[in-house]
Amino acid sequence: MRFAILGGLLVALVAPWFITSDSVLAIAIYGFMSAALAVSFNLIFGFTGQLSMFHAASFGVSAYVVTILVTSYGWNFWLAIPCALLLVVVLALFVGTICFRFKLKEFYFAVVTMAFSEVLRLITLNWNSVTNGSLGITVVDKPSLWTPWGSLTFSSGISWYYVTLVLLVVVYIVCQRVLASWIGQCLAAIRLNDLLGETLGIDVFKYKLISFAIGSALAGLVGAFYGFYAGFVEPHYLSIPLGLDIVAMVLLGGVNSLIGPVIGALMLTALPHVIELSAEFRIALYGAILIFVILVMPKGIMGLITSRKNAA
Amino acid sequence: MLLNIKNLTKRFGGLTAVSKVTFGIERGEIIGIFGPNGSGKTTTLSLIAGILKPSSGEIIWKDHDISALTPFQVAQQGLVKTFQNPQLFPELTVAEHMRIACHLHVKRALGVGRLRTLFGKSMTGDLENTLTRKIDQMLELCRLYKHRNDEAGALSYGGEKMLGVAMGMVCDPELLLLDEPASGLGHDEISNLDAVLRDLRTHGVTLCIIDHKVGFLGRLADRSIALHHGAIIASGTTADVLANDAVVTAYLGKKHA
Known part of the structure; x- marks a missing residue:
């Protein structure tokens, strides 16, 4: 598995030399950012x-x-990122504290976090003086990075391709490190049986909060770059359908797997472009895939692959 | 006195499940709590373990009231509870269960040093060896060693209950609260459990065991209390409690007593 992932990364590193179409490059860039979101989710x-x-x-x-x-x-740009992440972490700690103190689980947790999410979307939609309401904000600046060979501005598709690839790798490695550490073991205990974990001395509240804060901060990191690539930010970024897209990516790729969400995200980002579809149909397709996956392969693509391997 | 419980009361709406229960546990002894179904035994244990909050009363652990603590804080203090219905982590093997149960041990050994595991450093070799040895020893003691790489869900019911005891033990408890460890076990499994618990006592662990099977606990417990409708109806040496008229009546009803 490790070799497959490294091989995939190698292919991704050299791919831009063979990609001539700008739109394919753009799909890859959006794919990487969606994948980073899905991994952190x-x-x-x-x-x-x-x-x-x-x-x-x-x-x-x-x-x-x-x-x-x-x-x-x-x-x-680089100074604004830590500020944004700090705010995201504070928000996540606030929402998480309320949800986890009241021991909200599954459906109840989803609904309450959805409500908080909607509150924030409505703020961005209505706080016209700052957010420019439903029109959103156009972003013309492009971030640049100082290098020993001079300043490098992220304007070309190729540069964004590598920036977002690095972003995905960073998010992936952070999640992998967290899961491989003692935190990962506590998270597994909480996922599988939180009452048992608690009686064995695990601070369930704290570790749920840690996971929620780290995951949200990583989503914030992706968000920081996203607006600058897309060229605009709008209230839709905070919308529930986007949250559901992320769920679909994870379910398709495979929960309980680190690489699964990457596969799911790349597939769902590319799919609508491969088979030309309008936005309405795309949502219908997402829904259909979600239903299919839940019914036929509840552990997603990675679940299929690993079960094949075990059977062989 | 290791644990001192004073006037412990728990009401669920109009029902008083535990009513003014007062008793103490000395270090190193095995305390039995008897009582027919619904007499408040499990509720009492859940109150001590912090899973339920008492309506009134005090739970004094080494001179500190722990009645407001959450279950994980109680476990950190050295009181660990097992469950009547075996609680497992689905999908995980027996050894992985034990690994998670070593959480407190690792926490005490490393403290903030655990942060290092975030940066690719696995746990130090010494601790790793200690943990492996500790887990193997405990599994050996609980007769689970040969199943260590099996999925815990594949164990027999008795095996699952024994795993619960083993997990409780690797938390290094000073007081282990066992909720009906013998219920649902076969004859051989009970004598096995009996041997394991006696072994635990020689390791210096204090045990508080509830059961409604009189025979098993009657042989094991030094002292006992008997509960009926949430209140203590008898306490003293186990033999005295079992011979007590009120206890016999509670179990068998007036006609047969």
């Missing part, structure tokens, strides 16, 4: 067992904060 959902509907909110809030700090206040 799976830390909370697949590995801790908490169906968070707050993920799109973390993503969107961070996109807005970075955009506003850069375009309205002239901040440096």
